[in-house]
Each structure stands twice: as structure tokens, then as C-alpha cells.
Amino acid sequence: MAVTTVGPPPGRTRWARWAHRKWDLRAGFWTGLTWVVALVLFFPVLWMVLTSFKTEHTAYTYPPRFVFSPTLYQYGQVFNGVQNFVHPLEHSIFVTLVSTGLVLLLAVPAAYSLAIRPVKRSKDVLFFFLTTKMLPYVAAIVPIYVVAKDLGLLDNDWTLVVLYTAMNLPVAVWMVRSFLVEVPRGLLEAARIDGASTWTEVTRVVLPMIMPGLAATALICGIFAWNEFFFAQSLTATNGPTMSVFLVSSIQTEGLYWAQLSAAATVASLPVVLAGWIAQKQLVRGLSLGALK
Amino acid sequence: MTATIPPTRALSAGNGTPVAGGQAPARRRPDAGPWHAWKRRLPLMPALAYMIVVTQVPFLVTLWYSLRSWNLLVPGSNRFAGLAEYRAAFDDPAFRSAALNTLKITASAVVLAMLLGVALALLLNRKFLGRGVVRTMLITPFLLMPVATDLLFKTTIYDSNFGFLDWVLRPLGVGQVNWLGTHAVGSLVVVLVWEWAPFMMLIVLAGLQGEDLEALEAARVDGANAVKTFTYITLPHIRRYIELGVLLGSIYIVQTFGDIYVLTAGGPGTATTNLPYYLYEQVFNNFTVGVGAAAGVIVVILTEVVATFALRLFSGLLEASAGAV
Numbered sequence: 001m002a003v004t005t006v007g008p009p010p011g012r013t014r015w016a017r018w019a020h021r022k023w024d025l026r027a028g029f030w031t032g033l034t035w036v037v038a039l040v041l042f043f044p045v046l047w048m049v050l051t052s053f054k055t056e057h058t059a060y061t062y063p064p065r066f067v068f069s070p071t072l073y074q075y076g077q078v079f080n081g082v083q084n085f086v087h088p089l090e091h092s093i094f095v096t097l098v099s100t101g102l103v104l105l106l107a108v109p110a111a112y113s114l115a116i117r118p119v120k121r122s123k124d125v126l127f128f129f130l131t132t133k134m135l136p137y138v139a140a141i142v143p144i145y146v147v148a149k150d151l152g153l154l155d156n157d158w159t160l161v162v163l164y165t166a167m168n169l170p171v172a173v174w175m176v177r178s179f180l181v182e183v184p185r186g187l188l189e190a191a192r193i194d195g196a197s198t199w200t201e202v203t204r205v206v207l208p209m210i211m212p213g214l215a216a217t218a219l220i221c222g223i224f225a226w227n228e229f230f231f232a233q234s235l236t237a238t239n240g241p242t243m244s245v246f247l248v249s250s251i252q253t254e255g256l257y258w259a260q261l262s263a264a265a266t267v268a269s270l271p272v273v274l275a276g277w278i279a280q281k282q283l284v285r286g287l288s289l290g291a292l293k
Numbered sequence: 294m295t296a297t298i299p300p301t302r303a304l305s306a307g308n309g310t311p312v313a314g315g316q317a318p319a320r321r322r323p324d325a326g327p328w329h330a331w332k333r334r335l336p337l338m339p340a341l342a343y344m345i346v347v348t349q350v351p352f353l354v355t356l357w358y359s360l361r362s363w364n365l366l367v368p369g370s371n372r373f374a375g376l377a378e379y380r381a382a383f384d385d386p387a388f389r390s391a392a393l394n395t396l397k398i399t400a401s402a403v404v405l406a407m408l409l410g411v412a413l414a415l416l417l418n419r420k421f422l423g424r425g426v427v428r429t430m431l432i433t434p435f436l437l438m439p440v441a442t443d444l445l446f447k448t449t450i451y452d453s454n455f456g457f458l459d460w461v462l463r464p465l466g467v468g469q470v471n472w473l474g475t476h477a478v479g480s481l482v483v484v485l486v487w488e489w490a491p492f493m494m495l496i497v498l499a500g501l502q503g504e505d506l507e508a509l510e511a512a513r514v515d516g517a518n519a520v521k522t523f524t525y526i527t528l529p530h531i532r533r534y535i536e537l538g539v540l541l542g543s544i545y546i547v548q549t550f551g552d553i554y555v556l557t558a559g560g561p562g563t564a565t566t567n568l569p570y571y572l573y574e575q576v577f578n579n580f581t582v583g584v585g586a587a588a589g590v591i592v593v594i595l596t597e598v599v600a601t602f603a604l605r606l607f608s609g610l611l612e613a614s615a616g617a618v
Contacts, residue, residue: 027419030416030419030421031419031422033416034416034421034427035423035427037413037416038427038430038431039430041430041431041434041487041490042430042431042434044434044442044446044487045430045433047445047450047457048441048445048449060455061455062455062459062460063460064455106339106340109336109337109339109340110337110339112336113333113334113335113336113337114337117333119330119333119334119337120330120334125337127604128341129340129344130604130607131600131604132344132348132349133544134544134596134597134599134600134603134604135348135352135596136547136569136589136593136596137569138548138550138568138573138588138589138592139351139352139589139590139592139593140348140351140589141572141576141589142358142572142576142582142586143351143354143355144351145576145577146358146365163347165347166343166344169340169343169344170344173340227438229439229440229551229554230548230550230551230569230573233550233551233554234577243438244439244441244551247438247440247441247444248444248554258449261444261448262445262449264441265437265438265445268438268441269437269441272436272437273433273436273437275436276433277429277433277436280428280429280432283432284495284498287492287495287496287541288499288537289607291537291607291610292496292499292500292534292537292610293499
């Protein structure tokens with residue numbers, strides 16, 4: 001497989017030119033193949049967007065229709081229909097924003113004391129955070145459900161905020177830490193020699209430097225919170241659903257409305273897809289909890 | 294002179310770097326002192342306390358519940374039962390099949406997603422026209438809201454009459470197949486692979502991009518073909534990344550719930566019921582807290598076996614990275 005990025009230098013002899021052309025052909029083959037594979041894998045996404053602009057009548061045909069006159073009717077239904085997505089959308093936005101904010105508020109100081117002049121047993125603490133991420137959610141749901149039920153906290157956005165914060169905090173601590181250790185030590189030394197207090201050092205030197213990293217961390221935590229289904233289904237299914245829960249329940253009660261489903265799925269996915277596209281350079285760092293760059 | 298050092302060293306041990314012995318005579322460092330050690334630890338405390346309260350306490354309560362027989366609908370049924378709920382779980386054929394399904398679904402999804410992920414990463418690890426666009430397209434399945442993906446596959450792709458798959462396969466003589474009814478596990482695994490291959494791809498790609506280009510060039514000059522180069526140079530290099538992807542992927546995919554809830558509801562029968570779905574049904578449909586909790590504890594034990602290896606790998610990566618603690 002031609003997996004290398006280096007081609008043979010263009011030679012002067014006829015043989016070398018021939019070899020070069022052969023290499024070009026081969027590179028072209030791999031490029032073509034890559035595009036075909038990517039388009040095939042991307043197709044379901046494309047199909048979702050296409051279907052969302054159809055009427056139910058054109059969505060439900062054999063053979064599937066690629067050419068049709070597009071309509072925004074389904075999007076109107078998503079926002080203004082009888083069973084519209086406005087309230088679930090509000091729940092999702094609230095839970096995602098508040099939990100992500102809370103995560104950063106807790107993670108940045110923690111990561112600071114683990115990365116810059118780390119405190120004693122930093123490694124143990126880091127690994128404690130990591131193990132909590134590896135504890136399956138199902139292990140905690142039973143008592144959480146029982147307690148939430150007894151305290152009347154079912155269908156409450158704050159219940160999800162508390163859980164999503166816990167779900168994302170380990171990711172954020174590891175990620176922010178990985179950005180903090182990249183802050184040049186010399187800069188911190190210089191600030192200290194100039195008599196900067198810890199507060200000045202953090203707000204004037206450290207935070208501005210890791211801002212892009214913090215943004216990426218926020219985006220990744222936001223993605224996980226927005227897409228979460230298990231806790232939301234268990235704890236808010238009756239009366240305060242987030243997007244994911246409402247999407248599933250409304251479709252199951254409404255039957256086969258493919259075009260409307262596609263429009264709803266597009267609206268539900270769009271914020272996170274955009275966030276992921278923007279943060280794609282940092283995505284791998286988030287997914288590997290800061291271990292990879 | 295060294296005699297004056299120990300107290301200072303003891304007090305400043307908080308920063309992990311011992312004070313160089315035998316230097317300046319006992320000049321008290323301004324950042325020494327037990328108060329200072331606490332001040333340094335203070336920023337860590339809220340996050341640490343939060344995680345202990347929200348993740349560890351519920352787990353301990355789960356352990357406690359798993360030793361009790363408790364049906365939420367039967368008042369007064371909450372009593373100590375020892376290991377009876379575990380016995381009940383293990384005696385339940387649905388539980389045993391759920392445990393088996395969990396292994397089957399997780400293993401096949403992880404392995405297939407990784408194979409596809411490696412292939413995609415290799416394809417992407419070259420310079421070519423539109424590389425950024427292709428990369429963006431390829432990560433999108435991972436970003437879509439998973440339950441939205443499931444709903445779309447269930448309807449527009451897998452439908453036996455109007456589904457896209459049906460249209461693609463009909464010329465090949467395969468038509469009107471009830472995919473989720475007759476090939477439930479396979480159809481579920483296909484969706485999981487579609488969702489998780491981008492994750493694997495990104496991790497392997499991170500490995501490939503750290504590859505030693507000189508070694509590859511040397512191999513080419515020595516006349517090694519692509520297969521040999523891959524087997525002897527690339528593969529050993531990305532092995533650690535593959536391991537990391539497999540371990541993280543397993544930890545996440547073992548917890549698969551939404552995909553099953555939407556696509557198959559655990560069926561047909563219990564063909565696609567995994568442990569998280571079994572637990573959900575026990576608690577939210579049958580209201581048997583004890584059995585659900587016991588199932589939860591068993592999931593944790595399964596996950597921790599994988600997690601032990603994952604942690605070891607993380608430890609290695611942490612030491613290898615610049616930010617070694």
C-alpha cells in the first residue's frame with residue numbers, strides 16, 4: 001500500500017520519468033479510493049440531510065429519490081409543529097452549557113495544581129480521575145434513580161447537570177492538564193521573578209496561553225453532554241426530556257415520518273457536528289483524555 | 294550545613310522537587326510551610342470532592358443495594374438478602390445471555406471498528422487533494438447524535454421495503470430483508486462500527502503522524518515493498534495506539550445502551566440484550582432494584598478487567614509524553 005508521503009524525485013532518464021508517472025498513477029488510485037470510501041461512509045449523513053428536505057411522500061418511495069423539489073416544511077414542523085422540539089432543545093442547551101461551564105470551573109484549578117508545580121501524589125489523583133471515567137454509568141444509575149425519585153428530582157435539568165459534570169470532569173482535567181504542561185516554564189519563572197502573584201500568573205500568563213485548549217475542552221465536553229442518552233432516558237423521560245430522549249419518544253409514538261425524523265435528527269445533530277468540525281484538530285486529544293496530540 | 298536542611302525539605306515536599314541539599318544555608322523558602330502546602334492543594338479539592346461524591350458514593354450504594362432484595366412496587370420488600378440477588382441474576386437465563394451478548398457485541402464492534410479505523414488512517418496519512426474535507430467527512434459519523442443515527446438506520450437504511458440498503462442490494466438478489474429482525478446482532482454491530490471507526494481512525498492517525506519518515510524512506514531505498522514496510526515498521530510503531538484505541542473503545546462500547554434501545558429494544562427475544570440494557574429493564578420495567586444492582590456490579594467487574602490494562606497503558610504514555618508527572 002502506498003502509505004508514504006514521499007515520492008521519488010523527478011529524474012532525468014526516461015526510466016526515471018516512467019517510474020515517476022507510475023508513482024503518480026498509483027497515488028491517483030489511492031486518492032480516488034480514499035474519496036470513494038469517504039463518500040460511502042459519509043452517505044448516511046448526506047441521506048439524512050437530503051431526506052429532511054423532502055415531503056413525506058417523496059421520502060417514502062421505491063426506488064429512493066435523489067432529485068426532488070426541496071421543501072423547508074419539515075423544519076417548520078420541528079420548530080412550530082404540534083409536537084415541536086423547542087422545549088427539549090431548551091433543556092439540552094441549558095444542560096450542555098451549564099454542565100460544561102461547571103466542568104471548566106472545577107477542572108482548570110484542579111489541572112493547575114496537577115500540572116504546574118504539581119502537588120504531592122499528583123499521579124495518583126490523575127489516575128483516580130481516569131478510573132472514574134472507566135466506571136460504567138450503569139453502576140451508578142440505580143441509587144441515583146432512587147435518590148432522585150425520593151427527592152422529587154426526576155425530570156429536573158439540574159440532575160442531569162450534576163451527572164454530566166461528573167461524566168466530563170475527568171476528560172477535562174486530563175485535557176486541560178495536557179495543555180498546561182506545554183506552557184513554557186521560562187515564562188512562568190519570568191513572571192514570578194517580576195513579582196507576579198499566583199493570581200496574576202494564572203490570569204495574565206497561563207489562561208491566555210491555554211485559551212484555545214480550553215475552547216477545545218469545552219467543545220468536547222459539550223459534545224458528550226449534548227449526545228448523552230442513558231441518564232437522560234432514565235431520569236427525564238416523563239416530563240423534561242432533552243433532545244435525544246424526545247427524538248426517540250416522539251418518533252416511536254408518531255410512527256414512520258421519515259422526512260420529519262430526518263429534519264429533527266439534523267437539527268439535533270447540527271450543533272455538535274459543527275463543534276466537532278471546529279475542534280477536529282483537538283478531538284483526538286479529548287478522546288484519548290489528553291494522552292495523544 | 295546539611296543539618297539545617299531537613300525541616301525545609303520536609304515542609305516543601307509538597308512541590309515534589311526536593312530542595313537541593315547543601316545549598317544556601319537554611320534560607321526559608323517563601324513557599325514553604327504546611328499552610329502553603331494546603332494552599333497549593335486547595336484548587337484541586339473541589340474537583341476531587343465532586344468526583345468522590347458523585348461517582349464513588351453511588352457505586353458503594355449500588356454494592357449495598359445488590360445485597361438487598363427490593364422491588365420498588367412492593368412496599369416493605371426492601372430487606373437484606375446476602376448474595377441471593379447475584380444468585381437470582383446468574384440463574385436467570387436472560388442475564389447469562391446478556392453477559393454473553395455483551396462480550397459478543399463489544400468484541401466484534403471493537404475489532405471491526407479498529408480494522409476499518411486503521412485502513413482509514415492509512416488512507417488519510419498521505420498528502421492528497423481534499424484531505425481536509427475527507428477527514429471532516431470521516432469524523433462526522435462519530436459526531437452525530439447516536440440515537441439520531443440509530444433512528445435513521447432503523448428507518449431510512451434498514452427498512453425492508455423502502456430502505457436504502459434494500460435498494461442497493463436488490464439488484465444482487467437480496468431484497469426485502471427484515472435486517473433488524475433476522476440479522477439483529479449484525480445490523481447493530483454495523484451501526485456501532487460506523488459510529489466508532491472514526492474514533493479508532495483518529496487515534497491511529499495520531500500514531501502514524503509521529504512515525505519516523507527516515508526509517509520509512511530507508512526501507513523504501515532498501516527495496517522493501519509496501520506490505521513489508523507496513524508489517525515491520527509501521528505496525529510496531531502504531532501498536533501502542535491500536536492498544537489504546539481498543540481499550541478505550543471497549544470501555545465505551547461495553548456501555549452501549551441507546552443504540553440497542555432504539556434499534557432493537559434488546560430483541561428479537563433477548564438476542565441483542567446486553568448487560569446495560571438488561572439492567573435498565575430490571576430497574577425501569579420490572580422495578581427490581583436488587584437484581585439490577587447486582588448486574589451493575591458485574592458490569593463494573595468486567596469493565597475493570599479491561600480498565601486495568603488501559604491504566605497500565607496510560608501510565609506508559611504519561612511517562613513517554615513530555616508532561617511526565
